[in-house]
Amino acid sequence: MLEHGGNLRAASAQFDRPLSNWLDLSTGLNPHGYPAPDAGASAWHRLPEKCPLLVQAASRYYGAPHMLAVAGSQAAIQALPRLRPPSRVVVAAPSYAEHAHHWQQHGHSTREVPHALLDAAVSDCDVLVVCNPNNPTGHTVPRERLLSWRETLAQRGGWLVVDEAFADVAPANSIADMAALPGMVVLCSVGKFFGLAGLRVGFAGAEPALLDRLESLLGPWTVSGPAQHVARAALCDRAWQARTRERLAADHARLSAILRDSDLDASGTALFQWWPMEEPEPLWRHLAQRGIWTRLFLHGARGIRVGMPPDEPGWQRLITALNEWKNQS
Numbered sequence: 377m378l379e380h381g382g383n384l385r386a387a388s389a390q391f392d393r394p395l396s397n398w399l400d401l402s403t404g405l406n407p408h409g410y411p412a413p414d415a416g417a418s419a420w421h422r423l424p425e426k427c428p429l430l431v432q433a434a435s436r437y438y439g440a441p442h443m444l445a446v447a448g449s450q451a452a453i454q455a456l457p458r459l460r461p462p463s464r465v466v467v468a469a470p471s472y473a474e475h476a477h478h479w480q481q482h483g484h485s486t487r488e489v490p491h492a493l494l495d496a497a498v499s500d501c502d503v504l505v506v507c508n509p510n511n512p513t514g515h516t517v518p519r520e521r522l523l524s525w526r527e528t529l530a531q532r533g534g535w536l537v538v539d540e541a542f543a544d545v546a547p548a549n550s551i552a553d554m555a556a557l558p559g560m561v562v563l564c565s566v567g568k569f570f571g572l573a574g575l576r577v578g579f580a581g582a583e584p585a586l587l588d589r590l591e592s593l594l595g596p597w598t599v600s601g602p603a604q605h606v607a608r609a610a611l612c613d614r615a616w617q618a619r620t621r622e623r624l625a626a627d628h629a630r631l632s633a634i635l636r637d638s639d640l641d642a643s644g645t646a647l648f649q650w651w652p653m654e655e656p657e658p659l660w661r662h663l664a665q666r667g668i669w670t671r672l673f674l675h676g677a678r679g680i681r682v683g684m685p686p687d688e689p690g691w692q693r694l695i696t697a698l699n700e701w702k703n704q705s
Contacts, residue, residue: 381671382573391664399690400683402671404511404542404648406624407686409571410610419601427604433611437562439553440581444591445607447598449541449578450474455575455593456537458481458559459586463502463534467496470677471510479503487678491515498525502532507539508549511694512673512681514644522551530559537561541578543618544569544645545624555581568621568647570610571613576600577607621646625686630691638698644681652679659701666697 381402384671390394426445434443446452457465467476469488472575474556479486489497491510494517498504509516526536543550555562567573577599580590599607610616628646635642635649642651653659656679660672669695671681685691 381669384669387664387669391667393667397667399668399685399693401685401694402669402681402683402684404568404645404671405573406569406571406620406680407684407690408623408648409621410606410613410616411636412572412606413609415602415605415699419605422601424597424599424601424604427608429606430599430604430611433608434564434579437565437611438550438562438579438581440555440562440579441553441582442556442587443564443579444571444587445599446580446590446594447576448567448573448576449539449565449580451576451594451598452563452578452580452590453539453634454478454523455590457484458593460484460503460535464500465499465503465505466494466497467505467635468507469485469512470510470513470673471505471507472541475505475507475537475539479505484502489645493518494525495521498528502529502534503537504529504535505539507536507541509542509546509645511539511542511643512648512650512671512679514648515648516546516549519549519551523554526554526557526560530557533559535559535561537563539563541565542568542645542647545621552581558583561586566607566610570607572606572610575603575606577603631682632685634691634695634698638702640698648683650679650681652677654678656680662701663697666693666700668694668697668703 382397384395384400397700430445431443454476462483465479465484467488468491476486476488529536538551540550552562565578624646631649640651642649644650660680663670673679685694
């Protein structure tokens with residue numbers, strides 16, 4: 377199993393620090409998640425039928441004409457490679473490691489290609505996978521380029537898979553509204569922006585025939601009743617969404633300034649920042665020894681990713697640790 381952020385139990389064991397004494401910045405999740413409403417007794421008691429109201433709410437929110445609710449976008453990431461014969465797959469690099477891993481696991485010829493070389497790679501693959509914005513760097517591909525790639529791939533029965541797990545903070549660049557075009561697959565998640573990773577709810581947007589195949593492969597009852605109830609409420613709450621985008625934008629500006637003051641050349645989104653380092657482990661360890669858990673990248677793009685602190689004590693804890701690092705460097 378690949379390594380991911382949020383593994384606080386491993387951090388606690390490695391650094392001999394109680395779980396309650398960590399500032400977890402390792403996941404890029406909104407630290408002020410949507411306040412989950414009470415799902416009611418029936419949501420817990422009944423088998424979770426597919427809820428058309430949830431799908432309608434998702435279609436309105438993402439702008440996609442056809443969507444399928446899945447148990448987090450991770451479920452679709454794992455299933456999509458099983459819906460194609462052996463194919464030539466290109467995954468934009470660096471990227472969320474689960475994409476390349478699962479295409480490789482299911483017999484596809486898979487290679488990772490830097491973003492700067494993707495234009496050329498499109499002519500020599502059947503499937504192109506792009507995180508947009510990218511995890512961990514925050515790099516964003518313009519809509520026009522994505523649409524051009526999709527057209528090229530679709531002409532030979534190929535797919536463009538766009539993972540928009542972090543796109544909610546800047547929806548203007550989302551391509552979910554084009555998800556019904558031939559060869560287009562868009563993956564969305566309520567885990568990041570809504571801070572509801574524990575729900576395990578995501579959505580796939582694509583042509584209806586492809587969504588039917590994906591649904592058949594995943595089987596019944598993929599999303600629990602309580603999760604459907606909470607996700608629908610979050611997707612419909614436009615006032616909360618607007619307030620949250622404003623707050624995250626302010627936090628983004630603050631974190632960017634803090635990292636610049638620490639001489640760290642960071643990029644990212646309004647949910648996380650990432651910076652490259654030839655030797656990132658000493659800084660990662662310095663932060664961990666002070667109870668600040670960040671995401672360490674040692675393979676491919678080497679660097680560190682941090683999310684937004686949840687409160688003022690968290691901000692001050694991060695600032696103090698970075699100042700200590702800068703002063704001793």
